Amino acid sequence: MENLHLFGVGIGLGLIVIGAGIGIGRLAASAAEGIARQPEASDKITAAVNLPLFLLEGVAILGEVFALLIVLMK
Amino acid sequence: MSTAAEQSHTAGGSVLDQVGENIIRHVSNSSLDHPLIQLPNIWGIDLSVSKHVLMLWIVAVLVACSVIIPIRKYLQQDKPQPKGWMNVIEAVVKFIRDSIVKPNIGPKFTDTWAPMILTFFFFILFANGIGLLPIFDILGAFNRFILDIPAAPPGVEDHNFINSLLHGGATVTGNFNVTAALAMITFFAIMVAGSRAHGFINHWKNLAPHGLAWPVYIILIPIEIIGMFVKPFALTMRLAANMTGGHIAILAILSFMAIFAEMFHSTMAGMGVALFSVPLAAAISGLEIIVVLVQTYVFTLLSAVFIGMAINVHH
Numbered sequence: 002m003e004n005l006h007l008f009g010v011g012i013g014l015g016l017i018v019i020g021a022g023i024g025i026g027r028l029a030a031s032a033a034e035g036i037a038r039q040p041e042a043s044d045k046i047t048a049a050v051n052l053p054l055f056l057l058e059g060v061a062i063l064g065e066v067f068a069l070l071i072v073l074m075k
Numbered sequence: 076m077s078t079a080a081e082q083s084h085t086a087g088g089s090v091l092d093q094v095g096e097n098i099i100r101h102v103s104n105s106s107l108d109h110p111l112i113q114l115p116n117i118w119g120i121d122l123s124v125s126k127h128v129l130m131l132w133i134v135a136v137l138v139a140c141s142v143i144i145p146i147r148k149y150l151q152q153d154k155p156q157p158k159g160w161m162n163v164i165e166a167v168v169k170f171i172r173d174s175i176v177k178p179n180i181g182p183k184f185t186d187t188w189a190p191m192i193l194t195f196f197f198f199i200l201f202a203n204g205i206g207l208l209p210i211f212d213i214l215g216a217f218n219r220f221i222l223d224i225p226a227a228p229p230g231v232e233d234h235n236f237i238n239s240l241l242h243g244g245a246t247v248t249g250n251f252n253v254t255a256a257l258a259m260i261t262f263f264a265i266m267v268a269g270s271r272a273h274g275f276i277n278h279w280k281n282l283a284p285h286g287l288a289w290p291v292y293i294i295l296i297p298i299e300i301i302g303m304f305v306k307p308f309a310l311t312m313r314l315a316a317n318m319t320g321g322h323i324a325i326l327a328i329l330s331f332m333a334i335f336a337e338m339f340h341s342t343m344a345g346m347g348v349a350l351f352s353v354p355l356a357a358a359i360s361g362l363e364i365i366v367v368l369v370q371t372y373v374f375t376l377l378s379a380v381f382i383g384m385a386i387n388v389h390h
Contacts, residue, residue: 048178051376052376052377052380055313055373055376055377056309058313058373059309059310059312059313060309062312062313062316062317062320063309063312063313063316065316065320066312066316
């Protein structure tokens with residue numbers, strides 16, 4: 002039973018990847034759609050997509066760091 | 076399997092036990108009890124030179140030699156005309172100023188904050204990039220095979236300079252303390268930027284939007300104060316975790332060779348796994364090059380965005 006925390010970390014990492022994957026996927030899909038409809042606005046769309054993408058990535062990375070902390074510190 | 080594991084335990088721990096420790100030693104700083112160069116405490120601050128401090132110096136010297144000195148020389152000319160390396164620097168500087176600083180901070184304060192953002196960019200770019208070069212591992216091979224100095228057995232502290240450098244090729248920005256220091260600069264830059272644009276008192280008033288019903292402020296003000304600290308915290312974690320994560324992935328995949336060789340008790344198993352893990356590690360190293368560039372861009376972009384948020388208040 003003393004290794005139960007590893008179980009939680011595994012599930013948690015999976016959830017992080019699912020969440021980040023859905024987020025990045027939706028962003029990329031919408032951006033691609035927008036550029037396909039309006040190719041001349043591609044610069045603006047890319048600029049608008051960048052910031053939320055990085056913030057999202059930051060949240061996912063934070064989750065992974067805390068998962069790692071659970072493993073290292075129990 | 077169990078008897079084999081027991082046998083190898085008596086011989087100093089199985090490979091599986093060593094792998095995790097080895098990877099952590101690779102990405103973390105050298106232990107504080109045995110730094111590379113022992114220096115005395117001054118005002119309670121340990122000034123000893125550890126692995127990451129040495130890398131920090133190397134990065135500083137490289138940035139000075141390849142960016143600061145050429146620009147100084149260039150500016151001293153009578154009729155400055157960029158050629159060769161200066162063209163590269165100029166293109167990078169122009170990109171940062173025109174597509175990161177100007178759109179986010181605004182034309183009025185571009186010249187005020189562009190130098191700081193550029194300093195961030197060059198320092199982080201060099202620090203991230205050097206982390207990818209396995210220079211210390213090459214030094215270690217030289218030490219081991221040409222100078223014939225063996226590595227200390229596990230549990231014994233190593234006093235050979237190169238051996239204690241080993242498990243290196245360290246990424247300075249993979250250390251949370253370094254990125255925390257960088258994010259602290261952003262944290263104070265946000266305050267300075269807001270104070271210079273709106274005055275000290277108005278900067279703090281600008282944190283929360285004006286003209287709302289008072290019960291909203293009970294929730295809003297704590298959120299804004301937390302947000303103030305979360306911004307640099309997220310910057311710290313993002314850069315350090317990204318730089319550490321890639322290295323851990325590469326090392327874990329390379330460690331498969333040792334793990335499989337032990338699991339099947341044959342060298343051939345390890346060699347067979349090498350056919351799979353070495354190309355994969357090479358591919359991840361290629362991915363790491365992109366990550367290095369993207370994370371440098373992200374840190375500078377987000378710093379510019381946060382400073383711009385204090386200057387161009389929307390509400």
